[in-house]
Amino acid sequence: MTTAAITEVNRPTVKTVVRQRRTAAPYMNPYLAGVGVGLVLLTAFVTMGHGVGASGAVVSIVGAGVQAVAPAHAAGSEFFQPYLGATPVRTLDTWLVLELAGIFLGGFASAWLAGRVKPGITGRRIGASPRLLNAVAGGTIMGFATRLARGCTSGQGLTGGALLNVGSWAFMLALFAGAYLVAHLVRRQWT
């Protein structure tokens, strides 16, 4: 384990507390991280009566965008209309959007403290432009799929998984199947 040595070098003093550590710390034991995530999920159940999500917040964000650009179109949209508030800002004022903002902040805090905030492009061995193109394409397919599935890895996978929701377990099995089926097409990007 090199953790001890690293912490020794970056012992936090008043000065270094706000400065990101220079060497990236190794990741946490996945099982411990999983217990952490699980306890957070359980806290959501106990306090709110529902779990955590991510893609639902993106629907509100997109809905607010459509509402800002074309209010009449948004109000007439069968899909976005139920998500809309009186104004685009009110549309964004939902539990899930705030939770997603929290995910961003929490992710940043953890990455910063571990020296893992590093601007760049992951998987760029196939070239930066092809990689970004893949990212947009993958994101588009995924965004579309979240609405068909009524959730993503958070809202269906974790939340529905813990609730033993039938649709969530079907979604999760299909997710792994779909990913393994397509993985060889983009192997060069990742391995």
Place this chain on the structure above:
Amino acid sequence: MDLTAPFYQFGALGPGSGLVVAVLIGAAFGFFLERGGLGNGRKLASQFYLNDLTVFKVMFTAILTALLGLFWLGQVGVLDTSLILLSPTYLVPQIVGGLLFGAGFVIGGYCPGTSCIAVASGKLDALAVFGGMMAGILVYGEVYPSIRPFAESTSMGRISLPELLSVRPGVMVAAVTMLALGGFVLADRIEKRRGNRLVQPE
């Protein structure tokens, strides 16, 4: 009884404080996901080449933890599990959604929540995934009237696995526990056989 949860439903939490809870829960959620390495696109994708099964381990440990917590809090009477929101099942659309989601996941490299974390740690490709996701949802919203019949087909209502299989919830909880523990042992073995090619932070 003051102790009974979910607090929000029993009025112990007002709408305003519910929103504060949202940010706190999100932050803790994002923190632990990043700690486990789920903000790294290569680590997420390596799951699907069987080189690094961290995604599986984190996800199923989280599911197991929350599942056991829910079950036992319900048993001791602290939590009224019947008040917890269970999303309705639409079997075929959700299976098709899952297949597409998996494909998009491995091509893009992130799922919605983890893309946010990767954006927070400065990854441009994660921003591209997030942008694509917004586009995908916009497209869905625009074509919704025509795919609605399919999207709402095979509706099964709010149903859980123990209800579907008509077994006692406890039996299902035990079965899922065994399945997950077996999966963890197997995952550790696969990683070892492939030479522990775990993705490290850059």
Place this chain on the structure above:
Amino acid sequence: MINRLLGFTALLLGGSALLVPDRPAVDSAGTPSPAHHDLVAAESLAARIMANGTAGLTLVDLRAPTAFDSYHIPGAVRLEAGELGQARLPEANTIVLYDDAESSAAGVWLLLKAQGYASVYVLSGGMAAWKDEVLHPALPPGMARETEARFGRQMELSRFFGGSPVPAPARRITPPSPRPDSAGKKKESFDIGPGGCFY
């Protein structure tokens, strides 16, 4: 090793779940349900009276005379716990006992059962529940949509028994229109999109 420890904890918690019997420890109201007497929910009792009247039913009010005089469930007879020895209740009837809450009714239930009455129930939550759920029903905040459908039924029951339903906020009853967001009021967190989709 921490992984082993976590594994054994999961094995213990998951394995012992096998031993838990089917019946949940809490009822839908979130209060521990006493296993020693049979309960009937205020709403289902009301529905039964509305459909069939009190035929075949004997409603026994165990509260003080003043409380009985100011209001009682239509058709109820007042008995005090002490009078039960002499009182002859129709044996073929279903007997429903109620109290202010539920406290002394449980003891009377046991007594009647011991005397050989076959079908004896206690009104769950007592008169308090009858008032809250039947006479003056209101929608608790943050409830799922199924409740809305039930609410029409509750109003019907409430009017039948001469109560007054506490009207739900207008936005719950009016058919969906752009999400009404009164200024300054935070939205419900259970807003559900098309197809019952929260996440």
